[in-house]
Amino acid sequence: xxxxxxxxxxxxxxxxxxxxxxxxxxxxxxxxxxxxxxxxxxxxxxxxxxxxxxxxxxxxxxxxxxxxxxxxxxxxxxxxxxxxxxxxxxxxxxxxxxxxxxxxxxxxxxxxxxxxxxxxxxxxxxxxxxxxxxxxxxxxxxxxxxxxxxxxxxxxxxxxxxxxxxxxxxxxxxxxxxxxxxxxxxxxxxxxxxxxxxxxxxxxxxxxxxxxxxxxxxxxxxxxxxxxxxxxxxxxxxxxxxxxxxxxxxxxxxxxxxxxxxxxxxxxxxxxxxxxxxxxxxxxxxxxxxxxxxxxxxxxxxxxxxxxxxxxxxxxxxxxxxxxxxxxxxxxxxxxxxxxxxxxxxxxxxxxxxxxxxxxxxxxxxxxxxxxxxxxxxxxxxxxxxxxxxxxxxxxxxxxxxxxxxxxxxxxxxxxxxxxxxxxxxxxxxxxxxxxxxxxxxxxxxxxxxxxxxxxxxxxxxxxxxxxxxxxxxxxxxxxxxxxxxxxxxxxxxxxxxxxxxxxxxxxxxxxxxxxxxxxxxxxxxxxxxxxxxxxxxxxxxxxxxxxxxxxxxxxxxxxxxxxxxxxxxxxxxxxxxxxxxxxxxxxxxxxxxxxxxxxxxxxxxxxxxxxxxxxxxxxxxxxxxxxxxxxxxxxxxxxxxxxxxxxxxxxxxxxxxxxxxxxxxxxxxxxxxxxxxxxxxxxxxxxxxxxxxxxxxxxxxxxxxxxxxxxxxxxxxxxxxxxxxxxxxxxxxxxxxxxxxxxxxxxx
Numbered sequence: 001x002x003x004x005x006x007x008x009x010x011x012x013x014x015x016x017x018x019x020x021x022x023x024x025x026x027x028x029x030x031x032x033x034x035x036x037x038x039x040x041x042x043x044x045x046x047x048x049x050x051x052x053x054x055x056x057x058x059x060x061x062x063x064x065x066x067x068x069x070x071x072x073x074x075x076x077x078x079x080x081x082x083x084x085x086x087x088x089x090x091x092x093x094x095x096x097x098x099x100x101x102x103x104x105x106x107x108x109x110x111x112x113x114x115x116x117x118x119x120x121x122x123x124x125x126x127x128x129x130x131x132x133x134x135x136x137x138x139x140x141x142x143x144x145x146x147x148x149x150x151x152x153x154x155x156x157x158x159x160x161x162x163x164x165x166x167x168x169x170x171x172x173x174x175x176x177x178x179x180x181x182x183x184x185x186x187x188x189x190x191x192x193x194x195x196x197x198x199x200x201x202x203x204x205x206x207x208x209x210x211x212x213x214x215x216x217x218x219x220x221x222x223x224x225x226x227x228x229x230x231x232x233x234x235x236x237x238x239x240x241x242x243x244x245x246x247x248x249x250x251x252x253x254x255x256x257x258x259x260x261x262x263x264x265x266x267x268x269x270x271x272x273x274x275x276x277x278x279x280x281x282x283x284x285x286x287x288x289x290x291x292x293x294x295x296x297x298x299x300x301x302x303x304x305x306x307x308x309x310x311x312x313x314x315x316x317x318x319x320x321x322x323x324x325x326x327x328x329x330x331x332x333x334x335x336x337x338x339x340x341x342x343x344x345x346x347x348x349x350x351x352x353x354x355x356x357x358x359x360x361x362x363x364x365x366x367x368x369x370x371x372x373x374x375x376x377x378x379x380x381x382x383x384x385x386x387x388x389x390x391x392x393x394x395x396x397x398x399x400x401x402x403x404x405x406x407x408x409x410x411x412x413x414x415x416x417x418x419x420x421x422x423x424x425x426x427x428x429x430x431x432x433x434x435x436x437x438x439x440x441x442x443x444x445x446x447x448x449x450x451x452x453x454x455x456x457x458x459x460x461x462x463x464x465x466x467x468x469x470x471x472x473x474x475x476x477x478x479x480x481x482x483x484x485x486x487x488x489x490x491x492x493x494x495x496x497x498x499x500x501x502x503x504x505x506x507x508x509x510x511x512x513x514x515x516x517x518x519x520x521x522x523x524x525x526x527x528x529x530x531x532x533x534x535x536x537x538x539x540x541x542x543x544x545x546x547x548x549x550x551x552x553x554x555x556x557x558x559x560x561x562x563x564x565x566x567x568x569x570x571x572x573x574x575x576x577x578x579x580x581x582x583x584x585x586x587x588x589x590x591x592x593x594x595x596x597x598x599x600x601x602x603x604x605x606x607x608x609x610x611x612x613x614x615x616x617x618x619x620x621x622x623x624x625x626x627x628x629x630x631x632x633x634x635x636x637x638x639x640x641x642x643x644x645x646x647x648x649x650x651x652x653x654x655x656x657x658x659x660x661x662x663x664x665x666x667x668x669x670x671x672x673x674x675x676x677x678x679x680x681x682x683x684x685x686x687x688x689x690x691x692x693x694x695x696x697x698x699x700x701x702x703x704x705x706x707x708x709x710x711x712x713x714x715x716x717x718x719x720x721x722x723x724x725x726x727x728x729x730x731x732x733x734x735x736x737x738x739x740x741x742x743x744x745x746x747x748x749x
Contacts, residue, residue, distance in 0.1 A: 388612010613713015675699020
């Protein structure tokens with residue numbers, strides 16, 4: 001191969017004029033009985049065939065006799081009868097040409113099939129001889145002054161031994177020294193003998209070691225599973241082979257479309273055979289296109305995603321090669337998004353049908369001390385709810401984009417006696433848990449409640465980035481703003497339709513300690529947005545809000561209906577370096593394609609509700625005969641189109657260092673899980689509430705605009721637990737996995 005490539009690099013300089021021009025011309029060899037003569041040689045008339053002129057200007061013309069007739073009667077003598085084939089060649093190719101001949105049958109036969117004359121050279125090589133064996137036929141070529149009997153090649157076995165004429169430069173009307181011959185013995189039955197038509201093939205490439213570039217290859221991305229296996233089509237569970245469409249320069253020309261065909265080419269992709277599809281050839285004057293199929297399951301060793309492979313096409317008849325380095329790229333059929341605490345972008349590598357699996361995050365983990373506790377014998381004290389599972393199949397186009405939000409698990413609650421804090425809800429909608437209250441008569445804080453887990457979802461890519469407009473970024477240092485303002489930015493930003501939104505704001509130079517919340521309103525600050533919930537994770541701030549359109553906007557110019565949404569970030573005035581680099585609004589009620597609900601945080605008396613399934617309510621761990629049972633609260637989880645808040649889970653209210661209303665230890669309350677609808681958490685005022693302990697619910701799941709969908713929660717009756725064994729990460733954050741399950745170039749077998 002290396003030697004071939006060296007020669008090929010030289011020949012590529014002449015590639016524009018070295019277009020292969022093949023002419024397939026048929027010659028019917030017929031023996032016809034004539035009256036009372038040994039033999040009368042006649043021709044069936046001269047024929048001239050020309051190729052189309054290639055874009056380079058190259059052409060090939062051949063003149064030949066359409067037929068040679070041998071008239072033989074029963075007085076024939078024992079000798080070889082020979083007749084010139086009448087072949088003349090003209091070409092303007094500066095590299096000359098080679099002319100070959102093939103035949104599909106090596107016998108001449110009578111019409112009734114009772115008698116035949118075999119070909120005299122059944123070897124694969126030329127034989128130097130001038131006469132035929134008795135009762136045989138053959139084709140002679142002359143080299144110098146010597147006669148050679150050539151073998152009769154077929155298209156599939158065409159070789160240099162069947163070369164009948166060649167030249168190293170342009171020629172005009174060059175005579176090819178080719179003769180057809182038959183030896184007629186005295187015992188040969190009379191009659192008409194016919195051969196299958198002979199075929200002339202011409203190629204202007206005179207170097208059999210030439211290598212040329214492949215013009216184009218379609219479907220160059222081959223999806224493989226991580227283990228190197230090909231895609232399994234769903235729901236048929238059939239392995240897929242890969243279909244390529246390849247175009248090579250037209251170094252051959254065939255006016256009758258007898259050639260080129262699949263017998264001419266051997267194709268390999270990274271060493272794996274590519275089987276040519278019959279009747280897939282399409283040609284023009286400069287190129288030929290055909291399709292082939294490779295089974296990469298047969299590769300040994302297996303290819304793995306990220307590798308590339310060379311395509312090599314070898315011509316059986318002529319020995320020249322087409323190739324293209326790194327032409328095929330093996331891509332991963334599985335794309336996995338783990339938790340990062342940031343929005344993530346998915347660009348689909350090929351047009352295909354993708355199975356999307358999503359799993360929400362768990363509520364906050366138990367601490368070792370919490371895991372050692374029991375309640376009425378239950379060892380599930382402070383146990384978090386488990387994230388839900390959602391699956392669906394949908395087609396996406398190559399380079400289409402979606403945004404992926406992978407839920408984060410909630411923060412663990414503090415232990416009894418530890419420094420109190422409100423446990424943060426997980427990224428993408430997990431509700432906050434509250435700290436425990438002071439134990440009556442002591443300075444010891446009771447157990448806190450854990451944060452809820454965030455949901456995992458995918459949604460269409462949002463192209464509108466409002467950070468590009470004036471006043472959306474830090475204007476405190478531009479000369480006209482007051483640097484002592486607590487607001488980092490102004491508004492208004494966007495006129496949005498009614499709905500529930502998540503604003504995703506990316507900041508720089510804004511640590512958690514300098515961030516002091518948001519103001520969210522519309523109508524130039526004259527009406528507040530409802531259901532506002534804010535989360536900050538690193539540089540990203542997520543703001544959930546609802547716009548109902550009431551009261552109507554009244555302060556906009558020129559009758560503008562609004563709402564002129566404003567989300568203003570509050571920042572410590574000591575921070576003059578903070579800025580906003582991106583601000584996008586996602587309509588959570590219409591755009592999300594798949595949502596897997598998050599699990600709720602756990603509390604001392606209740607396990608958090610699981611996300612995504614049919615039962616998202618918290619699980620009470622004790623006995624209903626407990627004398628304080630009436631003072632426990634177990635808010636519901638989100639189910640389907642019902643929950644406490646849209647897209648995020650409810651948070652337990654924060655409180656100061658207070659004792660509970662009743663003289664009994666009261667634990668903190670957990671946060672609910674996010675989802676399509678988030679779960680609920682206990683909301684009563686700590687300073688007046690008799691609630692001693694509470695649970696929280698998980699978020700609901702949803703699949704939209706997809707087929708073969710499934711939504712389930714951990715432990716749902718009749719549902720497989722396999723996703724929690726094979727998909728859920730060990731850290732219990734969420735996950736999204738996209739797997740190609742069918743694509744246009746995938747061929748079932």
